[in-house]
Amino acid sequence: MRWEELTGDQFPEAVRQSEQVCLLPLSCLERHGHHLPIGTDMFIGRELCHRAALLEPAVVFPDFFFTQILEARHVPGTVGIEPELIIRLLENTCREIARNGLTKIVIVNAHGGNDALIHYFAQIQLASRRDYVVYVPQPSYQAEEPATAAQWETVIDDHAGERETSMILAIRPELVRLESLPQDSEGMPLGRLKPLGDQNIYTGIWWYADNPTHYNGDGRPATAKKGETWFADRSRALATAIRTIKDDKDGRRLQDEFFGKTI
Numbered sequence: 001m002r003w004e005e006l007t008g009d010q011f012p013e014a015v016r017q018s019e020q021v022c023l024l025p026l027s028c029l030e031r032h033g034h035h036l037p038i039g040t041d042m043f044i045g046r047e048l049c050h051r052a053a054l055l056e057p058a059v060v061f062p063d064f065f066f067t068q069i070l071e072a073r074h075v076p077g078t079v080g081i082e083p084e085l086i087i088r089l090l091e092n093t094c095r096e097i098a099r100n101g102l103t104k105i106v107i108v109n110a111h112g113g114n115d116a117l118i119h120y121f122a123q124i125q126l127a128s129r130r131d132y133v134v135y136v137p138q139p140s141y142q143a144e145e146p147a148t149a150a151q152w153e154t155v156i157d158d159h160a161g162e163r164e165t166s167m168i169l170a171i172r173p174e175l176v177r178l179e180s181l182p183q184d185s186e187g188m189p190l191g192r193l194k195p196l197g198d199q200n201i202y203t204g205i206w207w208y209a210d211n212p213t214h215y216n217g218d219g220r221p222a223t224a225k226k227g228e229t230w231f232a233d234r235s236r237a238l239a240t241a242i243r244t245i246k247d248d249k250d251g252r253r254l255q256d257e258f259f260g261k262t263i
């Protein structure tokens with residue numbers, strides 16, 4: 001059930017059917033190599049949530065694309081929102097979702113650059129008492145079903161590579177410019193901070209150091225069929241997570257208990 005497609009009259013019944021679960025798809029507006037649209041993550045997050053909600057009913061919030069993508073501000077089309085504002089907007093959005101009766105908020109992240117943000121955001125839910133719980137299913141690229149994992153032909157595949165190109169070929173093929181796919185090694189990491197990386201030393205400029213054109217991987221082996229397999233696999237995994245979250249009573253109970261003890 002897409003939030004924006006419900007009428008006001010239908011909304012309370014949608015809340016009941018979803019057992020108070022709302023999926024919040026996080027994405028961003030970011031360059032995806034030469035061949036994929038700037039809204040690639042948005043299309044993927046939206047599709048994944050929609051398919052999962054068909055398997056396990058949930059209300060799907062519209063695209064939330066004002067997230068962390070400062071590392072792409074040197075290339076056209078990026079919208080990099082101020083860090084403090086992202087947190088405030090996300091927090092305010094969750095409050096409004098909960099005010100509408102959806103008190104189990106599931107962040108479904110479709111943008112790798114948000115991984116630190118979503119875990120930090122979940123953690124700061126403990127800053128003050130609230131009447132909802134924020135859940136973060138683990139990154140959607142992990143623990144694929146064996147048949148899905150076996151179909152990939154490339155090893156380096158992090159951004160606009162075989163996976164994401166396959167996904168967009170499956171759902172928005174008219175937006176893929178296959179003729180613009182590089183035939184050289186542009187998608188391979190440059191390793192400009194290799195001495196730091198070798199010792200697991202993190203720095204914010206790491207992505208730019210490796211992938212200044214926002215292409216990491218090789219999109220050439222991508223097919224729509226692979227993308228379809230991925231969506232079917234991941235929507236099943238997300239539906240299972242939704243079911244588990246619906247059954248969860250202890251998250252809210254312990255959160256309330258915690259705030260009761262907090263001075």
Ligand SMILES: [Zn+2]
Binds near residue numbers: 110111160164
């Ligand atoms: Zn992406």
